[in-house]
Amino acid sequence: MPPFTRLTSRVVALPVDNIDTDQIIPAQFLKITDKSGLAEALFYSWRYHPDGRPNEAFVLNQPQAQGAQILLAGDNFGCGSSREHAPWALIAWGFRAVISSSFADIFRNNALKNGLLPVKVEPAILNTLFNLLKEQPQAEFTIDLASQTLSYPGGQTEFPIDPFSKTCLLEGVDELGYLLRFLPQIEAFETSHVLWRE
Amino acid sequence: MPKTLFEKVWESHVVAQEPGAPAVLYIDLHLVHEVTSPQAFDGLRRRGLKVRRPDRTFATIDHSVPTIRPDLSLADPLAAKQIRQLQQNAKEFGIQLLDLDHPQRGIVHVIGPELGLTQPGMTIVCGDSHTSTHGAFGALAFGIGTSEVEHVLATQCLLQSRPKTFEVRLEGRLAKGVTAKDIILALIAQIGVGGGTGHVFEYRGSAISRLSMEERMTICNMSIEAGARAGMIAPDETTFEYLYGRPFAPQGKAWEKAVAWWRTLPTDEGAHFDRSVTLDVSRLEPMITYGTTPAMAIPISGRIPAPETAADSTQRATLEKALQYMQLQPGQSLLGQKVNVVFIGSCTNGRLSDLRQAAMVLKGRRVAPGVRMIVTPGSEGVRRQAEAEGLDRIFKEAGAEWRHAGCSMCIAMNGDQLQPGEYAVSTTNRNFEGRQGKGGRTFLASPLTAAAAALHGFIVDPRTLLS
Numbered sequence: 266m267p268p269f270t271r272l273t274s275r276v277v278a279l280p281v282d283n284i285d286t287d288q289i290i291p292a293q294f295l296k297i298t299d300k301s302g303l304a305e306a307l308f309y310s311w312r313y314h315p316d317g318r319p320n321e322a323f324v325l326n327q328p329q330a331q332g333a334q335i336l337l338a339g340d341n342f343g344c345g346s347s348r349e350h351a352p353w354a355l356i357a358w359g360f361r362a363v364i365s366s367s368f369a370d371i372f373r374n375n376a377l378k379n380g381l382l383p384v385k386v387e388p389a390i391l392n393t394l395f396n397l398l399k400e401q402p403q404a405e406f407t408i409d410l411a412s413q414t415l416s417y418p419g420g421q422t423e424f425p426i427d428p429f430s431k432t433c434l435l436e437g438v439d440e441l442g443y444l445l446r447f448l449p450q451i452e453a454f455e456t457s458h459v460l461w462r463e
Numbered sequence: 464m465p466k467t468l469f470e471k472v473w474e475s476h477v478v479a480q481e482p483g484a485p486a487v488l489y490i491d492l493h494l495v496h497e498v499t500s501p502q503a504f505d506g507l508r509r510r511g512l513k514v515r516r517p518d519r520t521f522a523t524i525d526h527s528v529p530t531i532r533p534d535l536s537l538a539d540p541l542a543a544k545q546i547r548q549l550q551q552n553a554k555e556f557g558i559q560l561l562d563l564d565h566p567q568r569g570i571v572h573v574i575g576p577e578l579g580l581t582q583p584g585m586t587i588v589c590g591d592s593h594t595s596t597h598g599a600f601g602a603l604a605f606g607i608g609t610s611e612v613e614h615v616l617a618t619q620c621l622l623q624s625r626p627k628t629f630e631v632r633l634e635g636r637l638a639k640g641v642t643a644k645d646i647i648l649a650l651i652a653q654i655g656v657g658g659g660t661g662h663v664f665e666y667r668g669s670a671i672s673r674l675s676m677e678e679r680m681t682i683c684n685m686s687i688e689a690g691a692r693a694g695m696i697a698p699d700e701t702t703f704e705y706l707y708g709r710p711f712a713p714q715g716k717a718w719e720k721a722v723a724w725w726r727t728l729p730t731d732e733g734a735h736f737d738r739s740v741t742l743d744v745s746r747l748e749p750m751i752t753y754g755t756t757p758a759m760a761i762p763i764s765g766r767i768p769a770p771e772t773a774a775d776s777t778q779r780a781t782l783e784k785a786l787q788y789m790q791l792q793p794g795q796s797l798l799g800q801k802v803n804v805v806f807i808g809s810c811t812n813g814r815l816s817d818l819r820q821a822a823m824v825l826k827g828r829r830v831a832p833g834v835r836m837i838v839t840p841g842s843e844g845v846r847r848q849a850e851a852e853g854l855d856r857i858f859k860e861a862g863a864e865w866r867h868a869g870c871s872m873c874i875a876m877n878g879d880q881l882q883p884g885e886y887a888v889s890t891t892n893r894n895f896e897g898r899q900g901k902g903g904r905t906f907l908a909s910p911l912t913a914a915a916a917a918l919h920g921f922i923v924d925p926r927t928l929l930s
Contacts, residue, residue, distance in 0.1 A: 282781040283656050283756050287895040292876040296527060296541035298501035298548045310897045315883055339777045341657035344690060345895060347592040349608035367657055370692050371592060375608035427624060429484045444618050447479055447487050451620055454478040454489055
């Protein structure tokens, strides 16, 4: 997993609540057995017309979105299916962080395991940020993980993250390595684990 | 100190917990399917790891399987490749697989309970958000991503932060024609699609006690649609009666031991919940969704709300976008709304009792001209039981298509899907944009409401058909 320390980038704004993982990556792209082709499939149904032409009105198809690494989205981002293809697709397109007023639990877990940082801000701040980007679509935000701060033109806010995920992200360590260190305890646990079958 | 059901199950599965780190939580049962597992098995290969407990790992094929016949020659090449990959992974890693031709194959959340794999007090995970279904048995069951699938395959454990608890108290008696599906849709409409985020629901109260296991599964299944990590129901006599004699349920002396332990699991008197909500189910009508989240639901006699009533501009824009997608108007009633397709099935409502309800409405009647109705049993076991009761004949004589087990039109990655612009009444769990096919428009409802719409070709109150 690539480490996440500090990121300064332009921002793509999607002011829609409850963006579900079916929108982020439709089910037709889940038939892969690897992680290929996901950048092109990100937000597929919003990005392309039924006949396959790009939907020019959709923000990801507009010039200011190109190269942006931060997504700003409405409340409850990533609800629905547990598909990890959702963070894989966001990362494949080039995003390294998503800002919202809340994230669905499974999406947040999946994002953290892939180095995609969920930045949770107060609903009022989220509104401020949407308004800011309406006026200055080229504005750059800076996310600093060590100090847990998000800076934007005219302001700054702190965001929460649990200490374990923070360390994993800062160091680029994946969780399985940590978990494997517990194998002796897991073995011991299994010998005394009281379910009817034992 | 008095404890909740969740706390008892959680605490008995914590292997270790270092300060500042999530708990190492032991997993009793890991269910696997073709869509969210291939990259996890690849990860094991890259690291040279084995599946630590193949005996606690169980695989089936459900999401991308064709339901006309479970035959790979009918599947698109990518789906066929993915299914073959699971067959190969199961063989290579020594995992039990209910393969395409297996008489018990079915949707992962239907077969777990059906085979007695799902039991009270267990921790159960699967790379699928509707794993919450298994909580109906008093198990702690939740969906995970593919990285976590790899973690469980490798260590039989997961790193988990402890969720908060949320009591959902359901009281009162359901009116005729109102079902478990209507209860859960009403709850989600009340608390919102993010209302349960970070929490585990425990459904309690007199209305829950009266429900069958299949009805309880419908409710727990959709816990995730309110954002909850899981939904649980304390095991009781109904639970024990359901499990007794099932293939993987304990037998003989072990059964008595198991039941004695299961009886200790219900929440203690005076235990604390972080949040609580009460719903009087006797006041409910059949529910139906009008928008693109499961929370956008109204009583069947109700009217679609106006975006102007939304609390902020993003909420208003979200509702406007949903109505634009659905091509529906604020203030409109859904009664009389034309439908093109009716789907009965899925891990929400694809069990025998669901098929019986739909068949009761359809018996001796015909699906309206121009309406396509598909009935997909949740498992091959359900399919056989339904056929033994003659339900398949009722469906076929009414003009519906009778399929083999699979996720079918709930996920639209297996050939079963809506065409752009079509309206469907569906007994599934998600009405997201494009969920049932690009451009398709979904009304979520109970099997009764769905079957009633099939007969008329438009949405009706199913209670008018129940004399």
